[in-house]
Amino acid sequence: MAVPDERVSPAERVAGLTSWSADWRGLRVAVLGAGVTGFSVADTLVELGCDVLVTGAGAAADRIELIDVIGARFVAGDEAAQAAAVREHGAELVVVSPGYHPDVPALAEAAAAGIPVLGDVELAWRLRDKEGAPAEWIAITGTNGKTTTTQLATAMLQAGGLRARACGNIGSPVLDAIREPGGHDVLVVELSSYQLHWVNLVSPLASVCLNIADDHLDWHGSREAYIAAKAHVYERTRVACVYNVDDPVTxxxxxDADVVEGARAVGFTLGVPAVSELGVVDGILADRAFLDDRRRSALELTTVEDLAEHGLAAPHVVQDVLAAAALARAAGVPPVAIRDALRSFELDAHRIQPVGEIDGVRFVDDSKATNPHAATASLGAFERVVWVAGGLTKGVDVAPLVEAAAGRLAGVVLIGADRSAFLAALGRHAPDVPVAEVTAGETDRVMPDAVAAALDLAAPGDVVLLAPAAASMDQFTDYADRGRRFAEAVRAAGG
Known part of the structure; x- marks a missing residue:
């Protein structure tokens, strides 16, 4: 085991650890969080020869056993106990899982003591050369659409012959991806605002912030701080910074980004694209950014009609397609590969997913619409809607959403804990729209009652849309559980 030079501060030692082949041996590291991300961090650091402590509020018994098996140590406790464990460990580096607020005691004490704090994404960037030549990174963030765009871009890259891997906030830790045997050509990294808060060195080939709307303000403290975290995605980009023409914040x-010299700004829009943009012309998705004669011509990528055949024609999904295509084109993927990828692509469950039809009324599950911005996009895909909404709003104002959607609403069915905010907004902006409240206290009854109420409000040709504009944990395990129960209730009602 390497003996650290006491004359070298932790910050100085960690600053020099920017490669898998660097000497990480004996480095005392505290990992905050024992979830999927925290375990991937611990597993990686133990493999590098570090002395690893994992702390968290708790963990499943099998996870604790695995932490012990790999050669790390786990200490459970509240925030104060975690900070004490980090101090006792004599940590020279703290690696934080997404979601830990920067002012929790362990992180505040580390900052005061000059102990470096990294996120898992930043650590993965330093270690990306494990399998030889590092993969290129494509970085994706935004309030909504991140996962779909990440999956689309990955499919396009793969259709173009590249060994591409989706990872990050999409569910597979980046550290697992960089350690996979054989490596990859491109990592498509979905990044949350929590992860981006800790990013300092990552230099992607291409990057995008899809959109910005109020979300996670309770964690970041303000809209400005949330936007600043999201903006980190563009820092040090080398080829293309992709932005949403229709969202001036992006x-x-x-x-304002500090990019590598030569990086281009590339926009995407549902309108006719200008030079250096991708957009839609007479039903054709066109690229006016990645061709030499972009001032006078464009390249066809696909058509809206073709997208509709594969369930990808909702306006906000078309935006995701355009953003993903821009990222793939930045990596050199030809238009024909983008078209081929789209023809075989399927959206994940709970994203504008048809789940049944009863007496001419269609039922659509968009349980993933967990905030007003996502619900606005979802509602905009249909002309006349019975809207199933409600849950945990996380302090976000739903009034602008209700005002924008009022003209489309045939009725509203409210579920969840925060119905009062929706009721007030509907009273102001859609007072003539009939509203039914689901007051069932048992989770098993919520969706059957919601579906029955929606059928009472709907007419043939209407869409009953589950787009809650709120989180699910007041009544359900997660958004997937909420969507699954909705679909089951539709089937039970005859759909």
Missing amino acids: MRMVE
Whole structure:
């Protein structure tokens, strides 16, 4: 085991650890969080020869056993106990899982003592050369659409012959991806605002912030801090900073970003694209960014009609397609590969997913619409809607959403804990729209009652849309559980 030079501070030692082949041996590291991400961090650091402590509020018994098996140590406790464990460990580096607020005691004490704090994404960037030549990174964030865009871009890259891997906030830790045998050509990394808060060195080939709307303000403290975290995605980008023409905040992010010389700003829009943009012309998705004669011509990628045949024609999904295509084109993927990828692509469950039809009324599950911005996009895909909404709003104002959607609403069915905010907004902006409240206290009854109420409000040709604009944990395990129960209730009702 290497003996650290006491004359070298932790910050100085960690600053020099920017490669898998660097000497990480004996480095005392505290990992905050024992979830999937925290375990991937611990497993990686033990493999590097570090002395690893994992702390958390708790963990499943099998996870604790695995932490012990790999050669790390786990200490459970509240925030104060975790901070004490980090101090006792004599940590020279703290690696934090997403979701830990920067002012928790362990992180505040580390900052005061000059002990470096890294996120898992930053650590993965330093270690990306494990399998030889590092993969290129494509970085994706935004309030909504991250996962779909990550999956689309990965499919396009793979259709273009590249060994591409989706990872990050999509569910597979980046550290697992960089350690996979044989390596990859491109990692498509979905990044949350929590992860981006801790990013300092990552230099992607291409990056995008899809959109910005109020979300996670309770964690970041303000809209400005949330936007600043998201804007980190563009820092040090080397080829293309992709932004949403219809969301000026993302354009300002690109304008303010410190990028590598030569990186281009590339916009995407549902309208006719200008030079250096991707957009839609007479039903054709067109690229006016990645061709030499972009001032006078464009390249066809696919058509809206073709997208509709594969369930990808909702306006917000078309935006995701355009953003993913821009990222793939930045990596050199030809238009024909993008078209081929789209023809075989399927959206994940609970994203504008048809789940049944009863007496001419269609039922659509968009349980993934967990905030007002996502629900606005979902509602905009249909002309006349019975809207199933409600849950945990996390302090976000739903009034602008209700005002924007009022003209489409045939009725509203409210579920969840925060119905009062929706009722007040509906009273102001859609007072003539009939509203039914589901007051069932048992989770098993919520969706059957919601489906029955929706059928009472709907007419043939209407869409009953589950787009809650709120989180699910007041009544359900997660958004997938909420969507699954909705679909089951539709089937039980005859759909």
